[in-house]
Amino acid sequence: MEKKIDVLIKGQGVVGLAAALHLSQRRLEIALSTDLTQQGTPPKQDARYYALNKSSKEILEAIDCWPTGSDVTELREMQIFGDHESELSFAPDRMKMPLAWIVKASSLNIKLVEKIKLQPNITQALHEGQNIQAPLTLICEGKHSAMRKKLGVEFDVKPYEQSAYATLIETGSPHHGKALQWFIDNESGPEILGLLPCEGNGSNKMSVIWSMPSQKASEYQKKTDIEIAVAIDEMTKHQFPNLKVIGPSAVWPLSASKAKQWIGHWNTDSAWALLGDSAHTVHPLAGMGLNLGLGDVAEMVKTLELRHEKEYWRKLSDRYLLRKYERARKTDILSAWLFCDAIQRLFSHPSSLVKNLRNKGLHGVQKFSFIKSFFMLQAGS
Helix, strand or coil, X not given: CEEECCEEEEXXXXXXXXXXXXXXXXXXXXXECCCHHHCCCCCCCCCCEEEECHHHHHHHHCCCCCCCHHHEEEECEEEEECCCCCEEEECCXXXXXXXXXXXXXXXXXXXXXXXXXXXXXXXXXXXXXXEEXXXXXXXXXXXXXXXXXXXXXXXXXXXXXXXXXXXXXXXXXXXXXXXXXXEEEECCEEXXXXXXXXXXXXXXXXXXXXXXXXXXXXXXXXXXXXXXXXXXXXXXXXXXXXXXXXXXXXXXXXXXXXXXXXXXXXXXXXXXXXXXXXXXXXXHHHCCHHHHHHHHHHHHHHHHHHHHHCCCCCCCCCHHHHHHHHHXXXXXXXXXXXXXXXXXXXXXXXXXXXXXXXXXHXXXXXXXXXXXXXXXXXXXX
């Protein structure tokens, strides 16, 4: 069986599904390389949450996939603690929008899948041996993309010799939309502990993202929930009255990475482009990952709209169009990539001189509002 389509999307994550929905709105025939009906039921407790900025919110609202109720939490304040008692806090004026929105990953995925199933011009690759041909293939398979490897695209990876440990906790008191982050210099190595408010602004649940030496992360996977709760309580200097771990845990290695080539051609009538983690990853300390991926979606949609409205004679595989996408996203990604990498390395540096300078820097940023505004802009809020 042969089916002619416009765009084939490889990957079933948020970036790929959002791209499928946006392009289907532009009257393009879309095919997904996977069968979404095979996805399992999400767990009752899920430690995965996304910190999404205003642009990402608008991208998801445009396809009617923005979560509601307790599945989304307004991030109203953020407090950062360095070593030697240095602190930095971010809180927008009461009348302004939140710093970000903390969205439950499983709920967002459910909304996207449900919306996909309602679109008559989105086909799922249900039948083995189905020959799908498309002038444009969007590769959104994540940082371990098999298709990117098959294409031979060079993928520069900068490992941090750290892993992220994630879980879900109850703190014993409402978080009121406040996120907390600690930069800690331990004997085993530098660590970053982040707590994100979730399950609604009146909830006492927080998502934990803890960057630590990889060996320590492996050891923590073997600990009990009580042992993990004690460790978090100590790291947060006993800020919470009744802290306990309630969610499953996950561990993954941390690195920054980016592809050297984001677009390419199989032949004159068939092209490919990388989006999301298939093209780039950053350290999770600023919560930029999915925001950057959805930025890729927005730019690709903008690029193909230009073709539809003004340059309709161009093919979907047109090199000029795809180069516009690549140039635009590489420029935007570079500043965020360098920002996250610089902050991570600053707080990982072993030099006592650097430690003193960074703590003075936190005090300086706290004192001058215009510098804080710059940091908030870089974080995508």
